[in-house]
Amino acid sequence: MSDPxxxxxxxPPPERAVTVLVVSDSEADHGCLDQIFRHSKWRILSARxxxxxxxxxxxxxxxxxxCECALPDGSWKSLLNRFAQRSDExxxxxxxxxxxxxxxxxxxxxxxxxVLAKPFDRAEVVRVIGAAWLHWRQRGVAHTMRxxxxxxxxxxxx
Numbered sequence: 001m002s003d004p005x006x007x008x009x010x011x012p013p014p015e016r017a018v019t020v021l022v023v024s025d026s027e028a029d030h031g032c033l034d035q036i037f038r039h040s041k042w043r044i045l046s047a048r049x050x051x052x053x054x055x056x057x058x059x060x061x062x063x064x065x066x067c068e069c070a071l072p073d074g075s076w077k078s079l080l081n082r083f084a085q086r087s088d089e090x091x092x093x094x095x096x097x098x099x100x101x102x103x104x105x106x107x108x109x110x111x112x113x114x115v116l117a118k119p120f121d122r123a124e125v126v127r128v129i130g131a132a133w134l135h136w137r138q139r140g141v142a143h144t145m146r147x148x149x150x151x152x153x154x155x156x157x158x
Contacts, residue, residue, distance in 0.1 A: 017043040018133050019060060021090070023053040023079065024068035029095065032120050033066065042129075050074035054082060062090050063136040064129055066116070069096035069103065080111055091132040095120075 047053040091113040099117035
């Protein structure tokens, strides 16, 4: 049941494992999210700091990043700033025990995707991360279609 296609009828299932990067210095967070996605087509990569997350992002195409609100060497905002430099910008989901309206508004206003409250609710985690992946995928399809349309238009006018 940890597949976004189960939650969104008509949504195409992933062709291969979907990679999610979890950035948290809490072993409990990593363990919980690993457990939630254990029997799915999701691959969970783990980072304990912003620095580790940046290294992983350099060598992996990651559609969704789940990040603890505060980290030992930065915050979710540090990651969001780094994402802006990427052509395949991942979607950011922020986690916090104090997930309130203020944090949610700040995350959305600065370009994040959503907020997950801790302790994690299995159904909510699957729903939010699945929706983020589908949104990221659709954004990529739309970008590819726009690029193809421009190329066709350029050939017609040439």
